[in-house]
Amino acid sequence: MVRSYSLSSAPTAGAYRISVKHEPHGKVSGYIHTALHPGDLVDIASPRGTFVLEEGSRPIVLISAGIGATPVLAMLHRLAATRDPRPVWWIHIAHDRAHHAFADETHALLAQLPDAHEHIYYTGEAPRPDEPYVTQGRPSASSLARLGIPADADVYLCGPTAFMDHFGGFLRDHGLPPERIHTEQFSALPAINPGVTPTAGVRPHQPPGPPGTGPLITFSRSGVTTPWSPAHGSLLDLAEACHIPTRWSCRTGVCHTCVTHIVSGDITYTTPPLELPEAGTVLVCCSAPTTEVVLDL
Ligand code: FES
Structure with a gap:
């Protein structure tokens, strides 16, 4: 199980501190609160x-x-x-x-x-x-x-x-x-399974504001094609601006919850993922297009 927690201490402290609320049914927060002890070693990624x-x-x-x-x-x-x-x-x-x-x-x-x-x-x-x-x-x-x-x-x-x-x-x-x-x-939206349970309530649409001037991005399941604008930060941000159903958790390339099949085109990672996803898929939370892109969303 992979989780993302914020650092809650000063960056100069010489150590990392996270602060974890014990959720009643939280598997990882429960583990941290009841099973982890001072001196134990855990695998972590860099901030x-x-x-x-x-x-x-x-x-x-x-x-x-x-x-x-x-x-x-x-x-x-x-x-x-x-x-x-x-x-x-x-x-x-x-x-x-x-x-x-x-x-x-x-x-x-x-x-x-x-x-x-x-x-x-x-x-x-x-x-x-x-x-x-x-x-x-x-x-x-x-x-x-x-x-x-x-x-x-x-x-x-x-x-x-x-x-x-x-x-x-x-x-x-x-x-x-x-x-x-x-x-x-700090919390994910309820996970939405693209194209299977379209519970977003709003039909996918063009993003608000002036159209971008970048390559065209197509969300193939949702039937939206729109030009990219760097103002969106990531493909996930663009999808959300269009009310495309998405899935995400960490939004920083750690958890792979946002992994999406890329039908065509190429992207670059704005934040390098901890591990690259399988060939033919991209992490939309931390990527931007370098060409026209068609995503299976
Ligand atoms: S939301 Fe975690 S890797 Fe994209």
Whole structure:
């Protein structure tokens, strides 16, 4: 079994730390929590992915829900380790105090920054009087606007898909350009078996926005042909923009969940996969076309 976990420590720590929630029926999280012991050896791949803190001088906003805190926690460690002078907003949504992971750790890290703003939302519990930074309920577009987030901030968002869709919309409405809103989904969409159980609810269509000028990409099962644009990042991103049913999990070339038959054409890997898939197949999560491509999707 292969799993992807975010690093949750500073990149300078000299060790890797992951933080794994014990899911009641999780095979791997159960194994980690009950069978793995200090000193045991495990096979791991080197860290990979593109959800990383950018250098620069723009304000930073780290927004997470639940266990989505882990990759932005790594960023917060990095910022605290260097006493970064940029203004930092830490916005986190949890069900209640008992489910608020890393509460003390993040509070202490934020205290090390010269210009930090902490806003915690509990959806199922009222704040205590000594916690002025805690609000009951979910943040809305208007409450988010009141936090004073500058429109030139770099935002890093991690949480369930619906949460990120909501917040991405709020932030765009607030005036943040989409390229400043960096996202990381920590959970897979329900697996969809292309062409067998078309449960997406929306018929596949051309992607929104101006058409690309690259080679034509055909999703043969879905009957969509559309020109490639590098704005999509990967063939999987393009497929999702067209509401093509897809399957994925890690989105970084590790798990092979997204493996897809390529009917014709050629691709290049934007992130080298851990292991190449079989001949005649591609990992759409981390590839871009170099020629016209027909995919069995
Ligand atoms: S989604 Fe894991 S390899 Fe593509």
